[in-house]
Amino acid sequence: MSYPTPAARGRRSFLKAAGGLAAGLWAGEALEALPQNVNTNSKPSDLRITDLRVVTLRVPASGPIIRIDTNQGIFGYGEVRDGASKNYALELKSRILGENPCNVDRIFRKIKQFGGHARQAGGVCAVEMALWDLAGKAYNVPVYQMLGGKFRDRIRIYADTTESRDPKAFAERLKGRREMGFTWLKMDLGMDMVAQTPNTVTMPSATSLTYGAPVEHMFTGTELTDKGIGMMCDYVAAVREIVGYDVPLSADHFGHIGVNSCIRLGKALTKYNLSWLEDMIPWHNTELLKQITDEVDTPILTGEDIYLKESFEALCKAKAVDMIQPDLESAGGILEVKKIGDMAQEYGVPMVLHCAATPIGAMASVHAAAATENFLVLENHSIDVPYWSDLVNGIEKPIINKGFITVPTAPGLGVTLNEDVAKKYVNGGWFEPTDQWNNIGRPNDRLWS
Numbered sequence: 001m002s003y004p005t006p007a008a009r010g011r012r013s014f015l016k017a018a019g020g021l022a023a024g025l026w027a028g029e030a031l032e033a034l035p036q037n038v039n040t041n042s043k044p045s046d047l048r049i050t051d052l053r054v055v056t057l058r059v060p061a062s063g064p065i066i067r068i069d070t071n072q073g074i075f076g077y078g079e080v081r082d083g084a085s086k087n088y089a090l091e092l093k094s095r096i097l098g099e100n101p102c103n104v105d106r107i108f109r110k111i112k113q114f115g116g117h118a119r120q121a122g123g124v125c126a127v128e129m130a131l132w133d134l135a136g137k138a139y140n141v142p143v144y145q146m147l148g149g150k151f152r153d154r155i156r157i158y159a160d161t162t163e164s165r166d167p168k169a170f171a172e173r174l175k176g177r178r179e180m181g182f183t184w185l186k187m188d189l190g191m192d193m194v195a196q197t198p199n200t201v202t203m204p205s206a207t208s209l210t211y212g213a214p215v216e217h218m219f220t221g222t223e224l225t226d227k228g229i230g231m232m233c234d235y236v237a238a239v240r241e242i243v244g245y246d247v248p249l250s251a252d253h254f255g256h257i258g259v260n261s262c263i264r265l266g267k268a269l270t271k272y273n274l275s276w277l278e279d280m281i282p283w284h285n286t287e288l289l290k291q292i293t294d295e296v297d298t299p300i301l302t303g304e305d306i307y308l309k310e311s312f313e314a315l316c317k318a319k320a321v322d323m324i325q326p327d328l329e330s331a332g333g334i335l336e337v338k339k340i341g342d343m344a345q346e347y348g349v350p351m352v353l354h355c356a357a358t359p360i361g362a363m364a365s366v367h368a369a370a371a372t373e374n375f376l377v378l379e380n381h382s383i384d385v386p387y388w389s390d391l392v393n394g395i396e397k398p399i400i401n402k403g404f405i406t407v408p409t410a411p412g413l414g415v416t417l418n419e420d421v422a423k424k425y426v427n428g429g430w431f432e433p434t435d436q437w438n439n440i441g442r443p444n445d446r447l448w449s
């Protein structure tokens, strides 16, 4: 059986819808009388999932893209977390075939047991995202509308910026970001930048400077010296000198240093008014994070590897963080991020969004950001990828314009893969059949007896 391409289906859907509209007008009907709010080529209550396929693109800082197909020709896109296996999504296929994709929360609750922290959540989040895309297309509304509407029309973006040991060179790059219109900056501030200088870092020999030993930060035996802290402060001072103090500047990737060094460094950095210090230690050490947060007067932030609201709530409730930063592709998807933001707001905690994705995953984050009041800023890793915007159609270009993304108003996520461009970067096949995942035996998914 031949398989119609999404583009062909889209054209047919459009022609059908356009034909229906024209006929109505000729019949003298008022526009309001037409069932415009429902996609007339789709009967949402009869919509069923028929397939889940994957494509992997050679796009830096992105994950596999899934497409969920239905019995009515409409389809939804989702993206697996960057660096995660596509199999996290494929193992869910047999569990969602035959479901009505518009029952997003119902399906999410069915599959959420197959997600875990960090990359393990990639499949669940990709499916959830694709379900929202489908539901939006079926009912002809953008995703943010189904979340309760939007708080803002444009989403503030902060850009990943390539490091340099030379603070002046790095600051010039940040200044370039400001000139592009970015209104929030972030820098990496690792001990690896100073460790080449003697007597800056005290650590057991043969330990990796970037990621430490394969143990958590507290167990690396690595501490900064006053000289090391002084050099890291000098670096930030030189950067601030060039970019100024009026723009928010955040810092990440300190290296795997112990809690006491985190506190000493955090205190020394106070005068540079950084907007947050990110992932100083692993997120699940609630009491140690609280110790750092209590002692340091710069906001402490974590969250890019946390799955589900409960773990974010534990941090907020304990006052262990000043800000949270879920990654939608790990946190549980679009609705879960909205719930996480709303929960954090009740504790007085703002939400930033972590993101390393193609425009598919980025748009999922944009809709969640639009619909969540305590949202501050969304990450983007692709400012320097020239074809990033061209990977999709259906949205105004460039997608990131003067440091903001305009929230799309087209149905669903509001973007469709641009096959002509995306196929140039395909790694492996293009949405090839995945029938081997249709039936994986009769697993007992029961979580209680």
Ligand SMILES: [Mg+2]
Pocket: 252, 253, 278, 279, 304
């Ligand atoms: Mg980070």
